[in-house]
Amino acid sequence: MKCVRSVGCVSELGVGTFGAGGDFWTERPEEDYLWISALRRALELGIKVVDTSELYGRGRAEMLVGIAGAGFDDLLIVTKVQPPRFTADEVAGRLYASRERLKRFPTVVMNHWIPADSDICDVVQSLEAAVAKGLASYYGLSNVSGRRLEAALTCARRIEPAVVENHYSLIYRRDEIDVLPLVQKLGLLYLAYSPLERGLLSLDPYLASVGARYGKSAAQVALNWLISVPNVVPIVRALRHVEENAAAAGWRLSPQDWEEINKRFIQYRHG
Template structure:
């Protein structure tokens, strides 16, 4: 690996390859770009992005199939595969069924299995199923996505055999709500915090403030933003790319770090200038499906 984050039970690449909108979208599959998508995943792994995030909902399982196809030529022990179960399937029996189906599509075990979002199903049912999946060797670890601290605590109280090891939430320089609670909680408790939508669908890639700082390092605005994230001790940003040049740009975030001065300048700039935008994005988030 070129650049890694070490946690209590595992070591992963400092950024993750995301597969939302690869292989289709919200519970529907698309096969028209399969070769392109598989090539992108392979290139990411070659460049040291060995943490791959997917879900049963992405492409109605087709994203998992594409990941499974892409990883066949690599050393499985060097990879860390994340998948998720949808909240409507969070009851004990359906969790077991979903995980087994995801594992079959991937062609391998799942390193980290997440509940995609809070569910009406009592959380202890889901946690009991997760522990059973670890015992059965279908998954190695488990965690939660789109949860607040109270929800995480409730889940942890259900556990009798294993620990919850990760939380995946929306976080970016433009959406910093989790700094109020979840991000600090995760670090204090040794949880990996996976940040989805860290570039806000390309908004930060076009940010001139980040681009100006990037010129000092011969890096792009995208690379500066991602490097700002990986400078957090326990934070791993999830970045999706379907084109090889974008994969290579994302991989260029690894192997270096922003100076403390520049990191603080970025922190202050976005904290002071994006309060209203942060609230706007929060509103939009409440109106769309979880990633």
């Protein structure tokens, strides 16, 4: 389990759903059965954090999460909304639509991106209003820089953001500079998306050599390294690798191996 101040204790690993039911532009039902089976298996294996979006498969991913998650009451379901303008009414409308698909309100609502022309306070206050109305238990921010996260904290009226969801992997370590230190200081949950760089890290020979000593794969080592970072829960998407990824949790790299990997990939910590 991973325990943080803002949301309490959650599973060490989460599942992503980009590609489930289609992509951003198209809805594709052909693989529904495969996605429902993969998601359900992940939940059975103890992965209780699920990341989705109203945009994935034009809402179909949320519907698949709703089906796969039936009977699981202990999930932390994150959904992301992206209205043309972040207002309390727009966000609320989108959450009622998400509830139809998910068969429950999400645990966490967040923005997908922060539109370049919008005020971060509009984003924060519209998400905060949704939580105040009981349409989600928490809100978070996705694709947020350290500067914007600091600004966001000054916008919140009564309820502070609880979760940050950003790109973080061994070869994308930008957030170690300013976002993660702030997240850790505040006790927020940090969801690391694309933790395997869409499968690329599973091919890394160095990670494979470390993993061989633990009976683990390169992908399991890459995920476990992130799990050892305070406040971080990697969200990994898998149709074919569900069992393997579930076994990336529940054990720890030795501090020496963690540090060796850290040094080996340190050049990717840059702005």
